[in-house]
Amino acid sequence: MTGHARISLAAWGATVLGALVLTPVFSGPFLFISAFLCALVTGVGVLLQNLRTPRIVVPIVQLLVLIELLSLFFLHSTMKFGLLPLKATALEFNSQLVDAMDSINRFSAPLPQDPHLTLFAVSVISATGFLIHVIAVQLRQAAWSGLLLLIMYTVPAATVHGGLPWLLFIPPAIGYIVLLSAEGRSRLSRWGRRISGVSHLDAAEPVEASALGQAGRRIGLTVVAIAALLPALLPTLPEGVIGNGLAGGGTGSGIGASISSTDPMLDMGKNLKRGDNVVALTYKGGPTGGTYLRLTALDLFDGNTWRIAPRSPGNKLNGSDLTPPPGYTGDLSKVQQSSMEIDVTRTFRSQFVPVPYPLHSISLKRDWRYDAGSLDVVSSNGSIVGGKKYKLTSYDLQPTPDQLHDAITTGAPDQYTAVVPQKTPPAIKAKTAEITAAAKDNKFEAAVLIQNWFRSGGGFTYSTQNAKGSGMAALEDFLLNNKEGYCEQFATGMALMARIIGIPSRVGIGFLPGTAGKDGEFTVKMHDMHAWPELYFQGIGWVRFEPTPSARVAATPNWTVASTENPTSPTTAPTNVPTTPGDKETPGIDRPRNDPNLPNDSGTAIVDSGNWFTNGGGKAIAGGLGVLLLLCIPWLVRTLTRRRRFLRPPGRAGAEGLWAEIRDTSRDLGLDWSDISTPRQAGQWLTSKLPEDTHPAVRRLARGIEALRYAGDAGLELDLRDDATAVRQALWSRARARRRWRARLLPPSWRWYLSRGTTEASDLLDEFDLLLARLRSLILPKRAHTS
Incomplete structure (x- = not known):
C-alpha cells in the first residue's frame, strides 16, 4: 500500500472514531451516513493521487464530490435535473442550517431526530474529515489534524449536561495515534529502511524500542493528556466564554424555546431567565379562568437533581380513554370533564405534550405514548409537539379540604416519590418539623403550613436571578439562608419537605394558564412556564400545591384551605377569581405586570442595577487576586526551594543543594x-564578583563541593550552610535594588525548573517505552535471522 493511501485510510478512521463523541448530542443514523460519505470522498482522493493528479486539484475535486453527495442525500428535490446543486440547493441548505442552529440553541442534548439536525451533523463531520484529509495527506502535517479531533471532543464534553462518558x-x-503512526511510517519510509532500535538500556539487555513507536507514544500521550484536561477545565469557565451550550436559551435574537426529556428543569430555568417570551401555544375550552398545562413530572431526586424516574415504554395512544388517575378511588363517572383544543406553535420544541392533569383522552395517535403513572404524553420517536393541533378531555377534579384532611396515606404509589436522600441536611429536617408542628401529625394540614411558610411566613422573595439550581446544597442555602429564588426552588423545596414528613411528592413542569383573550382563547407564552409540587393523598391521588409567592402566582389552589377554624392551623382564603372569556388577563394566575424579578414581554430580564460589587466589581477583584496568585508562584517555589536546601543536614545532598542555591x-x-565550569573555576569567578571579606567563604564552599565530588567519601560531614549564607548575602548586597526586586518577584531561574520538569517527563516516557519493549520481547521473542 502506498504512503498516501495509508494516511488517507488512517485519516478516515480518525474522523469516524472522533465523530463517536457526538453520539450523546445527535440522534439517528448521522454517524453511518457520515462514515459512508467520508469513505467516498477519501476514495476519490486516493484514486486521483494514484493517477498522478496535481496536488492542488485533489482537494478541489473532493470538495465538489462532498457537495454533490450532501445534496443527493438531503436536498435532492432542489437540484436541477436531479443532479446539479445550484442556487436553490444553496438556499435550502442555508435554511436547514439556520433551523439546525436554532434547535441546537434551544434544545438540551440529546437533540431530536430531525432531518435538518441530521444534515447539520453529517455536514460538520464530513467537512471535518475533508479538512483532516487535506492537512494530513496534501499538506503532510498530520499532527495539526489533532486540533480538529480535539474540537469535536471538547464541544460536547463542555456542553452536554452531566458530562460525557469517559469511554x-x-x-x-x-484515531489520532493511528493517524500519526501512519504519517510517521510514510515519512520514514521515504528515507529507506525504517529505524528499528533506539534504547538506553545497557548493552547486555537485548531489548529494543521502536523509534516510530517511541515517537507515536510521546505525541499520542501528550495529546491524550491535553484532550483529557481541556474538557475538564472548559465547564469551569464563565458562561459566555464558549457559549451557552447545546441547551442554549441565550439572550440573542433567536426565536422559540424547548423542553427536552433529558433535563426539563434545566431547560425551564433557561427559558425563564434568558429565553424569548414568544407564544408557546393557544387553547380554547377547559375550566373557566384557564387551567395549568403540565408537560411532565419529576419524581426521582438523588440529592443533586430532580429527574424523571426510569419508565416503561408507555401505552400507545389509539383514541381510547387513558388509564384512571393514579390513586383516585372515587367514581370517575360522576366527575365533571372539560374539553379543550390546543394549538402549539412551531417555536415550542418539546417531546412532551402540554396537557391538563388528569388527562382523560387525547386525539394524538401513532407516534405518541402516555405514562400510566404520571399521565403525561411524550413522543415515542423523538419528534416534537411544535406545530401540532389536538383535542382532549380532562377530569376536573376538585378535592375539598375536608377530603384531604381525612385522607390517610398508607404508602407511596411507587418506589421513588417517598425517598428522602441520605445526605439531606439535619437543619432542613429540623426546620420542616418546626414549620409543621401545629399540624399535629395531619399530613394535609402540614402540607398547607409548608405552602403558607413559602408564600408569606418565611420571608421568601421571588427572583429568577437564583442560578444555583435545586441540588441539596442549593436547597439548603435557599431554605435557610438567602430565601430568594424562582418556581424551581419553591417547588423542589416544598416537595423535599413533604417527603420528610411522610407525604409522597413530585415536581410538575408545565405552564400557568396564560392570558385570556377574545372568543375564549387563552394565550400561553414561554415566560408562563412554571414548576409546582404535587403531593399524594390516598383515595384522591396527586394534588397540586402552590408555594411560589404572589409575585409570581397570586393565589393558591382552592382546596389548600384548612378545614378547621383553629387559629394555629393554616388558612388561606381562596383568591383565584375566575374570569370570563374576553378579559385581558386571568387574575390570581398571571404574573403581575410590574413584577421587577420577571422578564418583560420582549424577553429581556428586568433586574436591579445593584452596586459596583455586584455589577462586576467582585469579579474584577477575584480576577485580580487570581492573577496576583499566579504571579506569586515563581516567588513561592523559589522561597520553598531555598528553605528546603538550607534545612538539609550536612552531607553530599545538602552541599549540592547549597551549591545549586x-x-x-x-x-x-x-x-x-x-554550567560547564568546575567548582574551582566557579569559585574563582565568584571571588571576582564579591568583596574580599567573603573570599574565604567562597573558597571553602567551592573546595568543599570539589572534595565531595572527586574525593570519594572524604568530608561527608562537612557543613557548608554558614558559608553559603555568607556568599548569598554578599551577592544580594552587591546587586542593584531593581535587580533584587526582580529576583524576588520573577526569578529567572524559574525557567530552569520548567526545563527540568520537561526533562523528567521525557525520562518518564523513556521508561514507559522500555517497559513496553520488555513486555514485547517476552511475548514475541525475536526470530532467528537466516543467512
Whole structure:
C-alpha cells in the first residue's frame, strides 16, 4: 500500500472514531451516513493521487464530490435535473442550517431526530474529515489534524449536561495515534529502511524500542493528556466564554424555546431567565379562568437533581380513554370533564405534550405514548409537539379540604416519590418539623403550613436571578439562608419537605394558564412556564400545591384551605377569581405586570442595577487576586526551594543543594553563571564578583563541593550552610535594588525548573517505552535471522 493511501485510510478512521463523541448530542443514523460519505470522498482522493493528479486539484475535486453527495442525500428535490446543486440547493441548505442552529440553541442534548439536525451533523463531520484529509495527506502535517479531533471532543464534553462518558474519550485518541503512526511510517519510509532500535538500556539487555513507536507514544500521550484536561477545565469557565451550550436559551435574537426529556428543569430555568417570551401555544375550552398545562413530572431526586424516574415504554395512544388517575378511588363517572383544543406553535420544541392533569383522552395517535403513572404524553420517536393541533378531555377534579384532611396515606404509589436522600441536611429536617408542628401529625394540614411558610411566613422573595439550581446544597442555602429564588426552588423545596414528613411528592413542569383573550382563547407564552409540587393523598391521588409567592402566582389552589377554624392551623382564603372569556388577563394566575424579578414581554430580564460589587466589581477583584496568585508562584517555589536546601543536614545532598542555591541566586541577580565550569573555576569567578571579606567563604564552599565530588567519601560531614549564607548575602548586597526586586518577584531561574520538569517527563516516557519493549520481547521473542 502506498504512503498516501495509508494516511488517507488512517485519516478516515480518525474522523469516524472522533465523530463517536457526538453520539450523546445527535440522534439517528448521522454517524453511518457520515462514515459512508467520508469513505467516498477519501476514495476519490486516493484514486486521483494514484493517477498522478496535481496536488492542488485533489482537494478541489473532493470538495465538489462532498457537495454533490450532501445534496443527493438531503436536498435532492432542489437540484436541477436531479443532479446539479445550484442556487436553490444553496438556499435550502442555508435554511436547514439556520433551523439546525436554532434547535441546537434551544434544545438540551440529546437533540431530536430531525432531518435538518441530521444534515447539520453529517455536514460538520464530513467537512471535518475533508479538512483532516487535506492537512494530513496534501499538506503532510498530520499532527495539526489533532486540533480538529480535539474540537469535536471538547464541544460536547463542555456542553452536554452531566458530562460525557469517559469511554468516549478513547476512540478519538486511538484515531489520532493511528493517524500519526501512519504519517510517521510514510515519512520514514521515504528515507529507506525504517529505524528499528533506539534504547538506553545497557548493552547486555537485548531489548529494543521502536523509534516510530517511541515517537507515536510521546505525541499520542501528550495529546491524550491535553484532550483529557481541556474538557475538564472548559465547564469551569464563565458562561459566555464558549457559549451557552447545546441547551442554549441565550439572550440573542433567536426565536422559540424547548423542553427536552433529558433535563426539563434545566431547560425551564433557561427559558425563564434568558429565553424569548414568544407564544408557546393557544387553547380554547377547559375550566373557566384557564387551567395549568403540565408537560411532565419529576419524581426521582438523588440529592443533586430532580429527574424523571426510569419508565416503561408507555401505552400507545389509539383514541381510547387513558388509564384512571393514579390513586383516585372515587367514581370517575360522576366527575365533571372539560374539553379543550390546543394549538402549539412551531417555536415550542418539546417531546412532551402540554396537557391538563388528569388527562382523560387525547386525539394524538401513532407516534405518541402516555405514562400510566404520571399521565403525561411524550413522543415515542423523538419528534416534537411544535406545530401540532389536538383535542382532549380532562377530569376536573376538585378535592375539598375536608377530603384531604381525612385522607390517610398508607404508602407511596411507587418506589421513588417517598425517598428522602441520605445526605439531606439535619437543619432542613429540623426546620420542616418546626414549620409543621401545629399540624399535629395531619399530613394535609402540614402540607398547607409548608405552602403558607413559602408564600408569606418565611420571608421568601421571588427572583429568577437564583442560578444555583435545586441540588441539596442549593436547597439548603435557599431554605435557610438567602430565601430568594424562582418556581424551581419553591417547588423542589416544598416537595423535599413533604417527603420528610411522610407525604409522597413530585415536581410538575408545565405552564400557568396564560392570558385570556377574545372568543375564549387563552394565550400561553414561554415566560408562563412554571414548576409546582404535587403531593399524594390516598383515595384522591396527586394534588397540586402552590408555594411560589404572589409575585409570581397570586393565589393558591382552592382546596389548600384548612378545614378547621383553629387559629394555629393554616388558612388561606381562596383568591383565584375566575374570569370570563374576553378579559385581558386571568387574575390570581398571571404574573403581575410590574413584577421587577420577571422578564418583560420582549424577553429581556428586568433586574436591579445593584452596586459596583455586584455589577462586576467582585469579579474584577477575584480576577485580580487570581492573577496576583499566579504571579506569586515563581516567588513561592523559589522561597520553598531555598528553605528546603538550607534545612538539609550536612552531607553530599545538602552541599549540592547549597551549591545549586548559589547558582540560582547568581542567575536571579543577572550574573552569568557557567554550567560547564568546575567548582574551582566557579569559585574563582565568584571571588571576582564579591568583596574580599567573603573570599574565604567562597573558597571553602567551592573546595568543599570539589572534595565531595572527586574525593570519594572524604568530608561527608562537612557543613557548608554558614558559608553559603555568607556568599548569598554578599551577592544580594552587591546587586542593584531593581535587580533584587526582580529576583524576588520573577526569578529567572524559574525557567530552569520548567526545563527540568520537561526533562523528567521525557525520562518518564523513556521508561514507559522500555517497559513496553520488555513486555514485547517476552511475548514475541525475536526470530532467528537466516543467512
